[in-house]
Amino acid sequence: MARPAYSATERERIETEIRQTAARLFGEFGYRNVSMRAIGRELNLSATALYRYYASKEALLAAIRAEGFRQLEQRLRAAQEGDTSAEAVVARAIRTYLDFALESRSLYSLMYELDQAQVTEDPSVAINRRAAFAQAEHIAQRLLSDAGRQGDPNELAHLFWIGAHGLAALALANQLDLGKDFTALVDPLLRTLLGDSGGT
Numbered sequence: 001m002a003r004p005a006y007s008a009t010e011r012e013r014i015e016t017e018i019r020q021t022a023a024r025l026f027g028e029f030g031y032r033n034v035s036m037r038a039i040g041r042e043l044n045l046s047a048t049a050l051y052r053y054y055a056s057k058e059a060l061l062a063a064i065r066a067e068g069f070r071q072l073e074q075r076l077r078a079a080q081e082g083d084t085s086a087e088a089v090v091a092r093a094i095r096t097y098l099d100f101a102l103e104s105r106s107l108y109s110l111m112y113e114l115d116q117a118q119v120t121e122d123p124s125v126a127i128n129r130r131a132a133f134a135q136a137e138h139i140a141q142r143l144l145s146d147a148g149r150q151g152d153p154n155e156l157a158h159l160f161w162i163g164a165h166g167l168a169a170l171a172l173a174n175q176l177d178l179g180k181d182f183t184a185l186v187d188p189l190l191r192t193l194l195g196d197s198g199g200t
Contacts (some may be wrong), residue, residue, distance in 0.1 A: 015053050018043065019064050031061060031113060059081045062122030063108065068104070068111040069128035071187025075100050076135035086146035091137050091190050094164050097184060101168035109172060112165070156193070163189045
């Protein structure tokens with residue numbers, strides 16, 4: 001007798017559990033050192049059952065990365081809510097980005113995993129990554145508009161992304177040990193961004 005089909009809600013719950021478990025194992029042992037069989041074993045699922053949800057380990061990694069960028073996009077969107085100045089929004093967004101990276105270490109590391117040269121970027125990853133970056137562009141545009149200045153919001157958004165990601169990556173690698181930690185560098189980064197927002 002065939003197994004009854006799961007409801008959409010139940011399937012989503014299982015897929016979320018698979019992604020979370022895989023992200024944790026990839027974070028602990030490295031993406032290339034974890035097999036689908038090992039992930040299934042952790043979940044008490046056979047590898048065959050796991051392939052019902054994700055066609056390959058590469059597809060599972062893509063789903064994890066897409067989910068990470070989706071969560072980051074939601075957080076950056078929420079950081080812009082409220083009737084506050086553009087400068088306050090930028091400061092909140094930087095801290096939001098860093099908080100996300102530090103609270104979701106395995107997930108964040110997989111989003112930017114350097115050892116993915118052989119993994120072609122899945123369209124869902126590209127879409128969600130672009131959506132997250134679009135929030136940085138919105139913040140940059142707001143900053144320029146509030147200041148009444150000309151400038152390139154895409155360029156300013158890149159500077160935001162570079163600065164926030166750089167701090168996050170160094171913090172996760174325990175490399176901020178040369179006199180400043182990431183909390184001490186948020187305000188200087190903010191001042192740099194605000195200065196660069198001046199344009200002409």
